[in-house]
Amino acid sequence: MAEKKTFRQVAELWKDDKRKFVKLSTISAYTLTLENHLFPTFGERTSIREADVQQFVINKLESLSRKTVQDLLIVLKMVYRYGVKLHHFTHEEWDIKFPTVQEKPEVEVLTVANQKRLLAFVRENFNFRNLGILLCLSTGMRIGEVCALTWQDIDLTKRVVTISKTIERIYIIDGDRRHTELIISTPKTQNSHREIPLSGELYKIVAPLMKVVNRSFYILTNDSQPTEPRTYRNYYNRLLKKLDIPIIKFHGLRHSFATRCIESNCDYKTVSVILGHANIGTTLNLYVHPNLEQKQKCINKMFKSLGK
Numbered sequence: 504m505a506e507k508k509t510f511r512q513v514a515e516l517w518k519d520d521k522r523k524f525v526k527l528s529t530i531s532a533y534t535l536t537l538e539n540h541l542f543p544t545f546g547e548r549t550s551i552r553e554a555d556v557q558q559f560v561i562n563k564l565e566s567l568s569r570k571t572v573q574d575l576l577i578v579l580k581m582v583y584r585y586g587v588k589l590h591h592f593t594h595e596e597w598d599i600k601f602p603t604v605q606e607k608p609e610v611e612v613l614t615v616a617n618q619k620r621l622l623a624f625v626r627e628n629f630n631f632r633n634l635g636i637l638l639c640l641s642t643g644m645r646i647g648e649v650c651a652l653t654w655q656d657i658d659l660t661k662r663v664v665t666i667s668k669t670i671e672r673i674y675i676i677d678g679d680r681r682h683t684e685l686i687i688s689t690p691k692t693q694n695s696h697r698e699i700p701l702s703g704e705l706y707k708i709v710a711p712l713m714k715v716v717n718r719s720f721y722i723l724t725n726d727s728q729p730t731e732p733r734t735y736r737n738y739y740n741r742l743l744k745k746l747d748i749p750i751i752k753f754h755g756l757r758h759s760f761a762t763r764c765i766e767s768n769c770d771y772k773t774v775s776v777i778l779g780h781a782n783i784g785t786t787l788n789l790y791v792h793p794n795l796e797q798k799q800k801c802i803n804k805m806f807k808s809l810g811k
Contacts, residue, residue: 506591511546513586520585526688531673536578538676551583553597560599569601610789611755612762617748624746632730632738634708635723636756638664642699643760643778646732646753647671651687655718662706663698666690666779672731685731695779758789765790 508516514537522530544559545551556579563572576599586592613621622640625633635649644652647669656665670687690696701709721729736753743750757778764774775786 507549508586508591509547509549510551510582510586511542513589513591514541514582516589517582517585527675527686528671528673528688531675533578534676535674536575537582540575541579541582545579549591550593551579551595553595553599556597557599560601564602573601610758610762611751613748613751613755613759615763618759618763620746621743621748624742629708631723631725632735633742635735636739636742637705637708638722639753639756640760641702641705643757643764644699645669645690645757646735648690648695650721650723650729650732650735652722653718654713654716654720654722656722657701657709657713659706659710659713661698662701664701666695666697666699669695670729670731672733685729687729690779692779692781694776694781697776697779699777761786761790 518530518533518537521533540563545555548555556576559579560572560576563575567575580597583592583595587594618640621636625637635652638644638652639646639649642664644666648666651668651670652664652666656667657663658665667689668687669690670685672683672685674683675681716725717727720726723730723735732753739753739756740750761774761778764777765771771786771791772783774790775783778786780786
């Protein structure tokens, strides 16, 4: 058996090992999870029992979503398994229970009326920031993706916009030194690398602009320097307030795009690919919630096909 180490010590070794395989933003997320949630409870422990983890989960569920707590548990297990592998911890199985009753997360979506109002405003008041909002409502891009978008990501011949990078500000803890850093990296998953067709309206807007812009410039600023998500999110919130539209998260533009696609009877697989979801199940769970009328139509259609 190797020398006993605390969970904190093992976690630092684990992070050093992980740096060789994951993006800096992922390491930053792991660090925040450890510093803010796991170290306060488990940091100085040399063994962790199932009962300790179960109580940790119950406590966290009082203030965090089930999904967030599950993510914390994933990091806890990865670090602990690493400690077992290096013989700093003794192997233990944890069978953690979550409450069976869970509320369905509510997806924030613009109403059709408010989406039309927002679209009308950005069409009538052209600037590059408003073009970004139109892009998001027309493609389902995430905020980091539209902030990282450059003119050269638009192909007028194919009439597509290519999503190949994202921008985010990450929190870095390097010993006693703590700072934030704006980074541009690849999207969150391989499926997030995608080509999205330009609508006819977007093509008419960007085609003449492409003749005069510097193709290496960022679209939202039309400059060599990008805007960061936090700044753009603030602009978006001010715009909704100006238009007297109830504030929803910027990600709600992506949800609104997907919801309108589903309402228009677009096939689910195509919507999933456009959004860059890892699998169609994510799309179905988020956006497809048939009501009673739709269920009745489905059953009637099935019997009609049988000639009954």
